[in-house]
Amino acid sequence: MSANIELGSMRRGKQCSYCDRSFSRSEHLSRHERSHRNERPYQCASCNATFSRQDTFKRHQSRYHSQSIESIPRQESQEGPRADLPIYVQSHMTRGPSSGFAPVTRDEVESTTAAQPPVFDPTELLMDSPILDSSISGFGFPFISISDQFGDLTEGAHEYFQADLPSSCFMPPLESPLTPARPLQITESSASAWKGPFIISEQKHRRLINEVDMVAPPQIPNDFEVPTRFTLERLLNTFAECFLIYVPCIHTPTWKAEEAPPCMILAMASIGASYHDDDKTSLSLCRIARASIKKYLELTPRTIADEPLWVLQCLLLVMINGSKSASFQNYQQAISLASLLMEGIRYRKCPASIPEPTEGDVALLEQWHKWIELETIIRTICAIYVYLSALAVNFQTANGLCNLDMSDCFLPCEEPEWMSTTPEAWLGSRQSNFKPPIRFSAAMANLSSPQGTPPLSLSTFGSYVTLHGIVKQIASLHQDVWLLDATPTLMKRFELALDRWRLCSEQNPEFHASTRYASGVIAANALSLYRQAYVRLYANFGPLRSAFATRSVQTILHSMKDIEIIISGSSTCLKAAQCAIEALQTSVKMGLFLTGSISGWHRKLMFNLYSIECCLFLSFWIREQSNRLPSDRSPEENDLVKLTQETLTEIDLDPTLATKPFSIQLIYAWALVFQVSNASGLHGIVAEALKTYADGLT
Secondary structure: OOHHHHHHHOOOEEEEEOOOEEEHHHHHHHHHHHHOOOOOEEEEOOOOOEEOOOOHHHHHHHHHHHHHHHHOOOOOOOOOOOOOHHHHHHEEEOOOOOOOOOOHHHHHHHHHOOOOOOOOOHHOOOOOOHHHHHOOOOOOOOOOOOHHHHHOOOOOHHHHHOOOOOOOEEEEOOOOOOOOOOOOOOOOOHHHOOOOOOOHHHHHHHHHHHHHHHHOOOOOOOOOOOOOOOHHHHHHHHHHOOOOOOOOOOOOOOOOHHHHHHHHHHHHHHHHHHOOOOOHHHHHHHHHHHHHHHHHHOOOOHHHHHHHHHHHHHHHHHHHHOOOOOOOOHHHHOOOOHHHHHHHHHOOOOOOOOOOOOOOOOHHHHHHHHHHHHHHHHHHHHHHHHHHHHHHHHHOOOHHHEEEHOOOOOOOOOOOHOOOHHHHHHHHHHHHOOOOEEEEEHHHHHOOOOOOOOOOOOOHHHHHHHHHHHHHHHHHHHOOOHHOOOOHHHHHHHHHHHHHHHHHHHHHOOOEEEEEEHHHHHHHHHHHHHHHHEEEEEOOOOHHHHHHOOHHHHHHHHHHHHHHHHHOOOOHHHHHHHHHHHHHHHHHHHOOOOOOOOOOHHOOOOOOHHHHHHHHHHHHHHHHHOOOHHHHHHHHHHHHHHHHHHHHOOOOOOHHHOOOHHHHHHHHHHHHHHOOOOOOOOHHHHHHHHHHHHHHOO
């Protein structure tokens, strides 16, 4: 530990002249010291916004005020707290004996947090990405330095926030890591003033505009305007209805946009805009959110593991929106955050226990909010784990999750309990369908237990998390050369684990891929990953997945042509074929091939991408069966061939393709699914690659 601290001190050897903070880069030190001097000499005469840089002020002037505005030097004030001070300065100042504020000492700050890993600069993790290096090596793409990209960001880090920012965005706010605990209660006046989780007031909208002016990077178009209040509310609602259901780590019944940090609102709105096919607004909002959270991380004195949960949630949303982009550069910028997210959950303390509701002095409302706080920690950790695992599955990124210990983390509860809107509804849900909390390690042990062991009943989200745990282990089969001799034994073990996972999932009446259930979309993604896992037991698709990271049609096409799958009559091969045809049937049942589909199911985060292996494997399998007489095939194989042909008749392919073999028609069918569901940009690239690949087959 001492060696790590000494190394951290060497890396952060530039000491602030005003406080105890130190930095590894001169520009970071310079920005930080300007915050002590509070240098903001330019003031807008129309809206009273203040700026430290003239170019930022002029951009604000030209963007929001058509008349000529004279810059007015701001006078320093020595009275009372300053609303224009950065949030970390405000949050670490306490009232002294007289009026004004006195700085809190570092000892006082450190005494409020538990011992954590050695202090490091969170922004340094944004500068390097070994995960990215491994995913694009060998494709000849120029590596774009993340530090160069961040170097273009607007300076003035001390201008991060204009007003008090809570450490938590619940309503009412929960305990802050740096503030003492206090009773949680909702007064009648505060409850009546709250109109909804995504309502944005005029004052909040002005703060968002001011935030954009201060942190917007140069890549933002000059004609970009912050969406109106009502547009933002629409985008936030779209985010909750169409996206949050896949990573349910924000408790919307008690979440309040009015108290949320600007970067969180911008990140959520950017994803909402992508569902309205407004890619220009989505990209701009995502870039601004990224710049905003970076500014915050430059200022905060805490380690990433001690940051409020909204910091990790915001980083996750920025990463997700960028990683599904068709742009290689946007993808590269997004996954550079993976190391920071892993660092954030590796050292964050999981709840030691989940308390049960009790009767007594503690009010039910307070118990409910405490439970929400603990469950939000669990869900945020699980959401990050699931998404980083999904990146490893879909783009063959370096599996940094191998060093991430999830054993002590509890699995999430059921969605109806999580989405309870009142303490009474929450209590009723727990009493009617109570399930003892299950840790990740206990669930994985049960999935690996021998036949005859009673299966655990897991929540839908919990099932999805444990499935990623199995998939992470399956990935090692094709990555670790030393496991080749043990592959047959391990394949059988993983096959049994997948079968047991399916059995555990079916124990849960909420586990259904249907919009009738609160967790239906999570179940759909889980079942898609389950089918892909079975296919990957039989064949290695790692090179193809690495090609996806390049966003290049030609590179993906080249990898498809290199795939060789040897079809056998084994039970594993037959099971993989069954899973592959189920994947195609699911797309047909959900209408994913229909132009103008309004079901919303084609907007899956990773649903379609999980099915690529199923597409190619089924094509190879049908080609092999076509070379055999029906009498030479088993009854199960004949049934699957017939089922495949029936499914293809449900898909409206071009009539000119009807004469092609079924093995080629399958690829055209999957290309059509990706073409119709081209919501993220990457789907269109995959569709083009599949179609070109099918054109070259005979």
